[in-house]
Amino acid sequence: MRNRKNHDPNCCCRRIRGHGRRITPSRHAVLDALSERGDHLTAEEVFKKAARFCPNIGLATVYRTLELLAELGMVSKFDTGDDKARYEFADPTAAKGHHHHLVCSSCGKIVDYKDFIKEETELLHRAEKGLSKKYGFDIKSHIIQFFGLCPDCRR
């Protein structure tokens, strides 16, 4: 069993199996890739990392696996404006914890921040409840992103 830093393999596997899906070397490799430092990976990046664990893996399988993980709520998919989907573990109990993104609109740099998470979470919870009631939505997740110029790009 390989070293994983950000996810509990048993939990992941159980969850995948629980949906009648199978655990395969490719899927392990994708989980491992996502576990390494350097979040907000594009599919291509996940593919390259995963290939180190499973040399024959194909890009299509990476896409399929990421889609599966996103469906199961284990991975969150987002776009920072460069038209490439990005993925990271969604598990709030993981090492990294729940966070939001600060994106540089010039160079694309992504900074994770947790600074206002407590207040944000509180507000978001209330908002979720309220919106859920008013619009009848069953709310599952949210995204908050700030856009601006990073220190380097400001000159």
Place this chain on the structure above:
Amino acid sequence: MRNRKNHDPNCCCRRIRGHGRRITPSRHAVLDALSERGDHLTAEEVFKKAARFCPNIGLATVYRTLELLAELGMVSKFDTGDDKARYEFADPTAAKGHHHHLVCSSCGKIVDYKDFIKEETELLHRAEKGLSKKYGFDIKSHIIQFFGLCPDCRR
């Protein structure tokens, strides 16, 4: 001069000219298209609407214009997860006002809400200040989206 509901043509034109760019029928048409009801338009949708005002307009021009407007901060571009960019007027003083999105992850429906805008805005302002200070970003905008199942898709 055509009828526009959501934007002040003088303001838009001034802003475009101010950047050394020109006012053309195509650009007018894109502004007009964005002004009609039915926000969160894809490029294709903007193209179709714009074609009613400017029959010869090309899709590439629509993309170029939307990019320009986004650069000037007049339009905001976002992605709700279906890998198509969506566009809407960014002007908070416009008829629609500042709002956020509630997206159905099943059918893609997008609901605008303003319900928690006041509290959100307050928090976001504080967050912007704090993040700006801590990470040195010059923050220009933000996105908040909630994802879930709409009433119809919940069965």
Place this chain on the structure above:
DNA sequence: ATATCTGCAAAGACTTTGCATGAGA
């Protein structure tokens, strides 16, 4: 045993680019 997965290659969808012509200021 058998429904699920996989890699590969081809197809698809959305967006950008090149270029000669056309047109605002």
Place this chain on the structure above:
DNA sequence: TCTCATGCAAAGTCTTTGCAGATAT
């Protein structure tokens, strides 16, 4: 006049799909 903008078509990128063989349970 002189840039800047346009339309068209071709090219580019990212993502999805089809399929026969391989695999997990």
